[in-house]
Amino acid sequence: MEQVVARENMLAALKRVERNGGAPGVDGVPTERLRDQIRVEWSRIREELLQGTYRPQPVRRVEIPKPGGGKRMLGIPTVMDRLIQQALLQVLTPIFDPTFSESSYGFRPGRRGHDAVRKARQYVEEGYDWVVDMDLEKFFDRVNHDVLMARVARRVTDKRVLRLIRRYLQAGVMLNGVVVATEEGTPQGGPLSPLLANILLDDLDKELERRGHHFVRYADDCNIYVRSKRAGERVYRSVRHFLQERLRLEGQRGEERSGPAVEAAVPRV
Known part of the structure; x- marks a missing residue:
């Protein structure tokens, strides 16, 4: 202090x-x-x-x-x-x-959105042309404070x-x-909020790396690049399970009824 x-x-x-x-x-x-x-x-x-x-x-x-x-x-x-x-x-x-992942780009010194776009393009050009869009913003109203603070305390x-x-x-x-x-959730809007989000989601980044996935995360926007729609749906279910079990991020009520956000990737400028 x-x-x-x-x-x-x-x-x-x-x-x-x-x-x-x-x-x-x-x-x-x-x-x-x-x-x-x-x-x-x-x-x-x-x-x-x-x-x-x-x-x-x-x-x-x-x-x-x-x-x-x-x-x-x-x-x-x-x-x-x-x-x-x-x-x-x-x-x-x-x-x-x-200590953060090389695939994490949001709110980090020396890293920009253009770097994330460039990496995403590279994955698409390599044949990973289906993208799993993990809308992590939906989870942040339900962040467990104990889980987050345990990661800060490391x-x-x-x-x-x-x-x-x-x-x-x-x-x-x-x-x-x-x-x-x-009682739960991380208020988005203060200077500290993006770092706390990156600290919590670094566990997700490391898990995706361990599994060998190709992904780009910019703050609460995480895209995972795969070779087929079937692979994307499988990854979506698996990652959602990880978020719920390891990070205790449950998402919003009713959100589980929506289908996996898997679509053909289109390179963006």
């Missing part, structure tokens, strides 16, 4: 949060007033972080349209909590990122950091002025 609250790390986090901007959280404080808030409150908050007693505020629930239709639910933390999450992210990324030993991350997971959501508890 000392690394997290170190002056240099916090200054870098502050610059990133200010650069990213974004809407206020439940306290209504905009990014432009974050420095004023720091001057008034940071001494107390820093001490609480070091003592392991800091408690994040609930996130503000918002819906944003997805490019392909539908809506994505986001949880917007307060700017102070975005600052703390960003500081955590800067310390945790060098610990976890080097490389993080500071109990204060582990406690803080769990408190972010359980901070609750503000809906119509009422705080609703979050």
